[in-house]
Amino acid sequence: MNNERIGVVGLGLLGRGIAACFLAHGFRVVALTKGGEEAYGAARAYIANALTEYVAHTGADAGVAASWKDRYHEAAGFADFADCAFVVESVTEDLAAKQDVFDGLEAVVGEEVPIASNTSALPIGVLQKSRRNPRRFVGMHWAEPAHATRFLELIRGEQTSDTAVERTAELGRRLDKDPCVVQKDVPGFIVNRLGYAMYREALHLVEAGVADVETVDKAFRNACGLWASMCGPFRWMDITGGPALYARAMKGVLPTLDNSPELPRTLREPPASFYEYEAGEVERWHEELHRNAWSLFKDKK
DSSP states (O other), rough: OOOOOOEEEEEEEHHHHHHHHHHTTHHHHHHHHSSSSHHHHHHHHHHHHHHHHHHHHHOOOHHHHHHHGGEEOSSSSGGGTTTTTEEEEEEOOOOOHHHHHHHHHHHOOOTTTOOEEEEESSOOOHHHHSSSSSGGEEEEEEOOTTTTTTOOEEEETTTOOOOHHHHHHHHHHTTTTEEEEEESSOTTTTTTHHHHHHHHHHHHHHHHSSHHHHHHHHHHHHHHHHTTTTHHHHHHHTTTTHHHHHHHHHHHHHHSOOOSOOOOHHSSSSOSSSSSOTHHHHHHHHHHHHHHHHHHHHHHO
């Protein structure tokens, strides 16, 4: 165990997973969220289950799951973050809400303490504006389930210092993450830009009558699922014919891909979901996601 205190602001689905991840690796956590006892209670239940999962799947000392409450502090306000060595903000994707959090944090934490924003799309350069020390702000994009994945995307804003990036990356590695540093602060960063391009084309295929939702999902799972957990798109191109082959194939396909800047028709008035689910079925899919995440986690050790 160590005595470093990590601040986590926001205990939604990702925030409570982030808190669980730090606790699993022996850190002390100071957490603050809105919603009162109901929100804190939901977070405590999630963390307890996440740490039980962690011990079961990693073989970690059972004391990690037994002792976490001694290392977990629910903050009364921002003043409780004064002695934190690192702070992660994970509130809603709303610029004003995040800026309010940063105002509160900058009033109490040390000048050189890195402040990371768990954002999936907001530009870090925008978040840095009007900050007292913008050099210590860095993007820290996590994925669900936060305590079980190796994914961690770090985004350098225009004013982010090398020190802030390096300290954040090193912290990520101590959490058994495999940090990817995004050197240019573009909307959506890396994984969401790749993902949104794929989602748009998937929606286009359905809207154009090429295939239904189930068929698109099946094709994607059976093809991309074969290699995506093993290698990325560049390695895949290398081992399946090389750049020249893909250059020839792309010429005829690229002009036919959807490149509309508009929201796909299906999402302008989005359905509640793309599938119908029986009682308990969504929960079973979440359980399957966790099982898959842990299998990949162990494979990459």
